[in-house]
Structures are given as C-alpha cells and as structure tokens.
Amino acid sequence: MWSKRKSVDYGLQRRRTLTELQGALRTMVSHDALDADPLLIRAALHHGTLTERRCPVADCGRLLTLNYTFGDQLGQYSGRIKSEAELTEMENEFGEFTVYVVEVCTECGWNHVVESYVLGDGTARKPPRRIATVEDIYG
Numbered sequence: 001m002w003s004k005r006k007s008v009d010y011g012l013q014r015r016r017t018l019t020e021l022q023g024a025l026r027t028m029v030s031h032d033a034l035d036a037d038p039l040l041i042r043a044a045l046h047h048g049t050l051t052e053r054r055c056p057v058a059d060c061g062r063l064l065t066l067n068y069t070f071g072d073q074l075g076q077y078s079g080r081i082k083s084e085a086e087l088t089e090m091e092n093e094f095g096e097f098t099v100y101v102v103e104v105c106t107e108c109g110w111n112h113v114v115e116s117y118v119l120g121d122g123t124a125r126k127p128p129r130r131i132a133t134v135e136d137i138y139g
C-alpha cells in the first residue's frame with residue numbers, strides 16, 4: 001500500500017511470549033495464554049486472511065491474520081476489522097490511521113499482534129458524522 005509508514009515488527013515480542021507460553025505449558029501451571037476471546041476466533045474464521053505461517057504452539061495448521069484499524073479520524077468506526085481491499089480504499093479516504101495485524105490460530109486460540117503500521121494520505125480530516133446505532137435508539 002502506497003501510504004504505509006511507521007511500520008513496527010513485533011517479531012521479538014512474539015518470540016518472547018512464545019517462550020513464556022511454552023514454559024507455562026511445560027510446567028502445566030497455566031493454559032490462560034491460549035484462552036482466546038471467542039469473538040476473536042469467530043472474526044478470524046469470517047474475516048481472516050490465510051497466511052503461510054504455521055501455528056507456533058502446536059500442530060494446528062496455518063495462521064489467519066486480522067487487520068484492526070484505529071484512529072481519531074475513523075470516528076465511531078475506530079476499532080473495526082478491515083480487509084486488505086478495504087484498507088486500500090481507506091488509505092485514500094483518511095489522513096491517518098493505524099493498522100494492527102493480529103495473527104490467530106483458530107484451533108488452539110494462539111493470538112498475537114505481529115505488526116502495526118500507519119496508512120492514510122496525510123490530509124487531516126474530521127471524523128465521519130456520527131450515525132445513530134441501535135444502542136443510541138434503544139439505550
């Protein structure tokens with residue numbers, strides 16, 4: 001994507017977490033690290049992009065990635081999951097927003113932020129006008 005910048009690779013943290021996780025599994029102290037939010041697993045099944053990377057925890061299969069988008073200019077839509085195609089459109093529609101790439105194993109629940117980067121054309125814009133949600137109407 002043409003506007004990609006401020007890219008951060010979380011590979012180092014990922015390795016550290018995996019080491020800690022394997023330590024926990026060995027001592028059978030805790031499996032908490034594997035308890036993924038069921039919503040995250042469901043999101044990955046519906047919106048995830050299949051990668052070539054395999055699950056680092058067990059022989060589960062290939063990992064999926066999700067793109068979470070955050071930024072003031074996204075207004076109430078900050079925090080949504082977006083596809084690669086949507087990101088390509090959004091980088092021309094917004095000045096600046098951050099993408100967090102989360103990899104997810106839908107088998108065992110392994111999940112971790114692998115990368116973050118900033119997209120957008122650099123032109124500051126007001127967030128889109130807030131649209132009433134079901135919560136606004138029905139409390």
Ligand SMILES: [Zn+2]
Nearest residue numbers: 055060105108
């Ligand atoms: Zn797994």
